[in-house]
Amino acid sequence: MTSETDQPSSLTPQVAVGAIAIEGDEILLIRRGHGPAAGEWSVPGGKVEPGELLASAVLRELEEETGVEAVCGPFVGWVERISDDHHFVIMDFEVTVMSNHAPVAGTDATEAAWVPLNQLGELRLVEGLAGFLAEHGYIDTIV
Numbered sequence: 001m002t003s004e005t006d007q008p009s010s011l012t013p014q015v016a017v018g019a020i021a022i023e024g025d026e027i028l029l030i031r032r033g034h035g036p037a038a039g040e041w042s043v044p045g046g047k048v049e050p051g052e053l054l055a056s057a058v059l060r061e062l063e064e065e066t067g068v069e070a071v072c073g074p075f076v077g078w079v080e081r082i083s084d085d086h087h088f089v090i091m092d093f094e095v096t097v098m099s100n101h102a103p104v105a106g107t108d109a110t111e112a113a114w115v116p117l118n119q120l121g122e123l124r125l126v127e128g129l130a131g132f133l134a135e136h137g138y139i140d141t142i143v
Contacts, residue, residue, distance in 0.1 A: 011087045013080075017054055018045035018092040019062040020076055022138060025117050028097070030065050030109035032126070036086055041115070042126040044068075045090065046108060058093045066103035066112040070095040076136050079128060092132070 020043050021028035029041045044065040048057040055072035062070055073094040081088045103112035115123065117139050120130055133139045 011082075011085070013087045013089050015048045015054075016046055016088045016090045017048060017058045017061060018043040018090055019058050019070065019072075019095045020092055020133075020138070021062070021068070021070060021095045021097050022117075023097060023114065026114040027117055027120075027133075027138070028066060028068065028103060029113060029115050029123070030103075030105065031111040032108060033105075033110040034108050036081065036083065036088075037126045039110075039124070040126045041123045042129060043092065044109070044112070045092075047088075054091055055093065058095060062095060064107040065105070065109040067099075067101070067106060068097055068103050068112075069099045070097045077132065079132060081127075 019028070028044065030044050031041050032038050044062045045058070046061040046065070048054060058072045059070060062068055073096055076092045076094050078092065079090050081090065103114065105112040120139065130139070134141060
């Protein structure tokens with residue numbers, strides 16, 4: 001996937017992770033409450049802390065933002081997000097949800113919900129998410 005801009009940034013890139021949780025025909029999403037893309041829907045995720053393993057960061061961010069517990073699965077792909085005030089390299093992993101309770105928004109999320117994949121076009125998604133999901137076979141077409 002391409003970055004938000006092709007201009008070089010003087011900022012130090014920060015590693016972040018995302019959790020792709022699919023149950024049947026639904027995906028677990030959060031509405032971002034802060035920072036880049038506030039108010040937009042995304043997969044749960046965030047920055048990797050110093051010394052933290054990627055898989056641990058995926059599970060920590062998932063629980064912090066949704067209250068959902070899971071097992072980290074395979075690496076899916078990566079994206080870069082670059083603007084004047086940030087440069088994130090985001091590593092997305094598939095997760096298998098272990099808890100069956102409804103997600104509850106926490107930390108950086110204002111909402112957390114299981115969303116039918118065929119309704120993604122009705123949401124204001126973070127830039128590139130629909131294309132990423134289509135590219136990796138989670139949805140048939142870019143919505």
